[in-house]
Amino acid sequence: RTNQHRLWQSLMEMARIGATPKGGVNRQAFTELDRQSRELFIEWCRAEGCSIRIDAIGNIFARREGQNSDSPAVLTGSHLDSQPTGGKFDGVYGVLAGLEVIRTLNESDIQTCAPIEVVAWSNEEGCRFAPCMMGSGVFTGQLKLEEMFARTDDDGVNAGQALEAIGYRGTDHVTPENIKAFFECHIEQGPILEDTGNTVGVVVGALGQKWFDLTLTGLEAHAGPTPMTLRRDAMLGAAEITQAINRIANTYQPHGRGTVGVMQLHPGSRNVIPGQVKMTVDMRHFDSNTLEKMAAELRQSVEETRQRHGLEAELVATADFAPEHFAEACVGAVRRAAEMLGCSHMDIVSGAGHDAIFMGRVTQAGMIFVPCENGISHNEIENATPSDLHDGCNVLLHAMLEQAGV
Amino acid sequence: RTNQHRLWQSLMEMARIGATPKGGVNRQAFTELDRQSRELFIEWCRAEGCSIRIDAIGNIFARREGQNSDSPAVLTGSHLDSQPTGGKFDGVYGVLAGLEVIRTLNESDIQTCAPIEVVAWSNEEGCRFAPCMMGSGVFTGQLKLEEMFARTDDDGVNAGQALEAIGYRGTDHVTPENIKAFFECHIEQGPILEDTGNTVGVVVGALGQKWFDLTLTGLEAHAGPTPMTLRRDAMLGAAEITQAINRIANTYQPHGRGTVGVMQLHPGSRNVIPGQVKMTVDMRHFDSNTLEKMAAELRQSVEETRQRHGLEAELVATADFAPEHFAEACVGAVRRAAEMLGCSHMDIVSGAGHDAIFMGRVTQAGMIFVPCENGISHNEIENATPSDLHDGCNVLLHAMLEQAGV
Numbered sequence: 001r002t003n004q005h006r007l008w009q010s011l012m013e014m015a016r017i018g019a020t021p022k023g024g025v026n027r028q029a030f031t032e033l034d035r036q037s038r039e040l041f042i043e044w045c046r047a048e049g050c051s052i053r054i055d056a057i058g059n060i061f062a063r064r065e066g067q068n069s070d071s072p073a074v075l076t077g078s079h080l081d082s083q084p085t086g087g088k089f090d091g092v093y094g095v096l097a098g099l100e101v102i103r104t105l106n107e108s109d110i111q112t113c114a115p116i117e118v119v120a121w122s123n124e125e126g127c128r129f130a131p132c133m134m135g136s137g138v139f140t141g142q143l144k145l146e147e148m149f150a151r152t153d154d155d156g157v158n159a160g161q162a163l164e165a166i167g168y169r170g171t172d173h174v175t176p177e178n179i180k181a182f183f184e185c186h187i188e189q190g191p192i193l194e195d196t197g198n199t200v201g202v203v204v205g206a207l208g209q210k211w212f213d214l215t216l217t218g219l220e221a222h223a224g225p226t227p228m229t230l231r232r233d234a235m236l237g238a239a240e241i242t243q244a245i246n247r248i249a250n251t252y253q254p255h256g257r258g259t260v261g262v263m264q265l266h267p268g269s270r271n272v273i274p275g276q277v278k279m280t281v282d283m284r285h286f287d288s289n290t291l292e293k294m295a296a297e298l299r300q301s302v303e304e305t306r307q308r309h310g311l312e313a314e315l316v317a318t319a320d321f322a323p324e325h326f327a328e329a330c331v332g333a334v335r336r337a338a339e340m341l342g343c344s345h346m347d348i349v350s351g352a353g354h355d356a357i358f359m360g361r362v363t364q365a366g367m368i369f370v371p372c373e374n375g376i377s378h379n380e381i382e383n384a385t386p387s388d389l390h391d392g393c394n395v396l397l398h399a400m401l402e403q404a405g406v
Numbered sequence: 407r408t409n410q411h412r413l414w415q416s417l418m419e420m421a422r423i424g425a426t427p428k429g430g431v432n433r434q435a436f437t438e439l440d441r442q443s444r445e446l447f448i449e450w451c452r453a454e455g456c457s458i459r460i461d462a463i464g465n466i467f468a469r470r471e472g473q474n475s476d477s478p479a480v481l482t483g484s485h486l487d488s489q490p491t492g493g494k495f496d497g498v499y500g501v502l503a504g505l506e507v508i509r510t511l512n513e514s515d516i517q518t519c520a521p522i523e524v525v526a527w528s529n530e531e532g533c534r535f536a537p538c539m540m541g542s543g544v545f546t547g548q549l550k551l552e553e554m555f556a557r558t559d560d561d562g563v564n565a566g567q568a569l570e571a572i573g574y575r576g577t578d579h580v581t582p583e584n585i586k587a588f589f590e591c592h593i594e595q596g597p598i599l600e601d602t603g604n605t606v607g608v609v610v611g612a613l614g615q616k617w618f619d620l621t622l623t624g625l626e627a628h629a630g631p632t633p634m635t636l637r638r639d640a641m642l643g644a645a646e647i648t649q650a651i652n653r654i655a656n657t658y659q660p661h662g663r664g665t666v667g668v669m670q671l672h673p674g675s676r677n678v679i680p681g682q683v684k685m686t687v688d689m690r691h692f693d694s695n696t697l698e699k700m701a702a703e704l705r706q707s708v709e710e711t712r713q714r715h716g717l718e719a720e721l722v723a724t725a726d727f728a729p730e731h732f733a734e735a736c737v738g739a740v741r742r743a744a745e746m747l748g749c750s751h752m753d754i755v756s757g758a759g760h761d762a763i764f765m766g767r768v769t770q771a772g773m774i775f776v777p778c779e780n781g782i783s784h785n786e787i788e789n790a791t792p793s794d795l796h797d798g799c800n801v802l803l804h805a806m807l808e809q810a811g812v
């Protein structure tokens with residue numbers, strides 16, 4: 001059994017690095033604060049006798065040897081970086097739950113057959129340097145190292161320089177081949193576990209994602225003298241499409257999602273009909289055919305609105321992730337561990353992207369969700385209970401032991 | 407008959423002050439460029455033998471005496487200030503058309519019974535110092551001088567200081583009592599004259615305006631893990647209300663207008679459901695009861711949307727102008743002048759606010775519209791033809807003569 005108090009203490013100690021006044025964390029990737037959190041993590045891992053490897057994109061691997069050091073390792077972990085107004089648990093929980101597993105094994109003097117490793121993936125949030133999940137993306141070959149190094153932040157600093165500057169551009173060659181399975185603990189970032197009164201989410205996979213940038217161009221004109229019939233109002237088109245996106249997502253329940261998060265009006269004056277609107281579209285579904293169908297319906301709705309209001313429309317795909325179905329071995333291991341420990345649990349699909357999704361493309365992967373208060377994350381008020389975090393960590397321990405062998 | 411070439415030349419000369427690379431004008435109120443345009447106008451008026459008065463808010467009155475100098479004057483004019491990316495005709499046309507009337511009278515040695523005056527109203531655009539129509543608002547007692555002087559620009563300079571700095575905080579006491587009628591020439595700022603092939607718009611009045619700020623507050627949440635049914639999406643509410651505004655305006659044609667010009671999403675991230683949207687509403691109608699009904703329907707639609715999506719809603723009125731019906735004497739004078747001159751003309755309702763609307767509350771007022779290219783104004787590409795501008799000016803001359811008597 002893992003130690004609830006020790007896990008919570010470590011989470012709180014880590015949360016001091018980059019702590020914000022409202023109780024959150026601002027610890028963006030490849031900053032001085034990111035460096036400090038890495039140092040603390042490594043210090044803790046070394047104290048447990050782990051060896052440390054750092055790869056070219058700065059992923060940190062801490063290894064506890066198994067009886068059979070040639071056997072592929074059972075890996076766990078998540079990320080230490082945060083959103084600018086992030087919380088204390090998103091990412092860091094998955095890293096420190098892995099550390100807690102190692103501490104528990106050491107304390108109980110348990111030797112596993114396969115080695116156990118904990119990883120802190122670089123730049124999962126992608127807010128300073130896009131895209132997100134950069135560390136696991138490079139590790140799994142989904143993203144190219146050189147391209148990632150060239151990505152720049154708002155000050156024009158590139159990711160390669162920034163990583164070098166904090167001393168974490170590593171030289172260790174770590175590859176997915178020697179990994180038997182990957183597990184990731186994470187807060188749910190949604191309201192379902194809380195809503196249903198479950199402590200553990202057995203994550204069976206993740207929604208596919210399609211992101212778009214949509215630009216609607218009409219004619220900027222004076223709001224007073226321009227009759228309704230002679231308008232080419234880009235905002236009216238944007239409103240129609242926003243509702244269409246919602247309708248499309250609602251058609252394909254329970255897994256459909258459709259969100260307009262950004263909308264910029266030009267010129268943005270109260271008595272001028274907007275001549276241009278730039279908006280974003282985020283569509284998700286668990287079934288890839290359905291996700292394609294949703295995108296097709298979006299395109300059709302854009303076309304209809306374009307014609308109806310005399311607009312020009314440009315729809316550009318900016319991200320496209322296929323749905324992920326995790327390996328039954330890992331999902332089963334998590335479910336069995338939850339059963340054995342008597343945790344209330346349910347199967348759940350991750351609505352968000354995670355490092356585990358990239359890992360699922362190169363090895364067997366699984367995830368463990370625990371509830372977060374009101375489903376809120378990416379927010380300084382993000383919260384989770386010591387007991388739920390501990391339950392998830394315990395499930396992780398037993399799922400890993402099943403895969404590693406004792 | 408007024409002189410087309412002279413009018414056009416004066417317009418082009420004035421357009422050099424604050425000329426922008428794209429062919430427009432940036433001559434905002436109470437700036438050095440505003441000062442230069444005032445100096446040029448006064449120089450031209452003095453050359454015609456006019457006496458000049460400047461009141462406390464900086465309105466400039468140029469007077470050509472009549473046979474009966476005690477008789478109330480027939481006044482015309484508009485404004486010299488422009489939008490930051492304004493055009494060469496909005497406002498300045500009305501001032502220089504008035505000057506052209508005086509030049510024509512002098513040239514033809516015509517003596518009018520009543521005095522003729524031309525006014526350049528201060529700060530009609532209201533972009534540096536809100537609100538718009540500040541000069542005519544103070545003159546007609548609709549706005550308070552002290553309050554207007556206290557209005558600040560983005561740099562914290564107040565309007566009183568700025569007016570003082572350009573030397574146009576005048577000491578002449580000018581009041582509406584001695585005005586018999588006011589006429590204003592203006593580009594239409596809309597597409598109706600062009601659409602119908604008319605040269606002159608006989609403006610019978612102006613739409614009433616109701617402006618609102620609307621804030622919708624829902625719950626900021628992650629676009630992936632948050633199911634559609636558990637969302638409180640402020641943007642979805644904003645889209646519904648945008649469509650309702652359009653529907654309401656379309657119900658009350660031909661005079662209904664409804665526009666959403668500003669929409670700001672918080673936090674404005676592509677994978678976050680907007681927790682808050684701030685938007686503006688601009689509603690207009692020619693009938694005040696109908697305008698009230700439109701506002702009531704807006705409030706009802708906001709309430710329905712609020713309930714449907716679990717939002718909070720705050721609707722604040724930010725401007726409220728009653729519809730204006732111009733005096734039949736002035737409207738008739740304009741119509742008769744257009745008939746007499748053989749100009750194609752139509753009755754039209756001004757969709758925008760103008761100084762003449764405030765003037766209509768203290769004296770008889772009327773307006774003359776001429777077409778502007780594609781109905782576009784408040785834009786550097788704003789355009790009008792020398793011939794249309796001249797026709798409008800000629801109508802102004804004859805309408806004023808009818809009122810002033812020869």
Ligand SMILES: NC(=O)NCCC(=O)O
Pocket residue numbers: 132189351352353354630677
């Ligand atoms: N976990 C997480 O917040 N990932 C960000 C990418 C997404 O929007 O799913």
Ligand SMILES: NC(=O)NCCC(=O)O
Pocket residue numbers: 224271538595757758759760
């Ligand atoms: N003429 C003009 O543009 N007035 C501004 C106020 C309005 O929106 O009507």
